[in-house]
Amino acid sequence: MKIKKTDVPVKIDVPGAVARQALDFGDATGYGMMAGEYFSMGAGTDLAGLLKGLETDLCQSPHWGYMIEGQMIVSYADGSEETVDGGDLFYWPPGHSVRATEDAEIILFSPQAEHCAVVNHIHAQVAG
Numbered sequence: 001m002k003i004k005k006t007d008v009p010v011k012i013d014v015p016g017a018v019a020r021q022a023l024d025f026g027d028a029t030g031y032g033m034m035a036g037e038y039f040s041m042g043a044g045t046d047l048a049g050l051l052k053g054l055e056t057d058l059c060q061s062p063h064w065g066y067m068i069e070g071q072m073i074v075s076y077a078d079g080s081e082e083t084v085d086g087g088d089l090f091y092w093p094p095g096h097s098v099r100a101t102e103d104a105e106i107i108l109f110s111p112q113a114e115h116c117a118v119v120n121h122i123h124a125q126v127a128g
Contacts, residue, residue, distance in 0.1 A: 001026070002082065002090035026064050026091035031111035039106050041072070046099035048075070050122045056095060061114035063092045070104030 008020035028034070051057050056077055069086040076082075077095035084090050092098075094114075108115075 001093075002084050002088045005087055005089065008089065022089065025089075026062060026093070028062075028064075028111070031062075031114070033112040035108075035110050035112040035115055037108040037110060037115070039104075039108060041070075041098075041100040041104045041106075043070075043100055043102050043104075046097075047122070048097045048099065050125045051097055051118075052125075054118065054121055058095045058097050059092075059118050060094045061110050061118050062094050063090075063108045063110045063115070065090055065092075065106050065108040068105040068107065070100060070106075071102040072098050072100050072104050072106070074098050 003022055003025075005020065008022045010018060011021045012019035047059070048057070051059055054060060058077055067084050067086050067088045067090065071086070072084050074082050074084060074090075074092055075097045076093075083101075086104075
């Protein structure tokens, strides 16, 4: 799920301030501490191989985030894909993989326990 800034409904528009709000943008019920993350990925980087060995060989952490610049393709367990571009606000549910089609800079907010498990798995894959 993603949405362009210009498509997020304006709730407050007063001189000097505009507030936009996208409701029902993912569900964090049952998750503990969240981690704020900043990721840089070079064009051509594909995480699919590094996710092998996780449940369904996919990232099992949900992410809420913002693509600062670049472009990524997100692949989901059901075989669907979506393109996320610079300026997009997004939610990636558990069961996904990503590849950068352009150099990309993203900000993520993720459940700490779930995403640390994925990051530790990737670290072990790279080190091993």
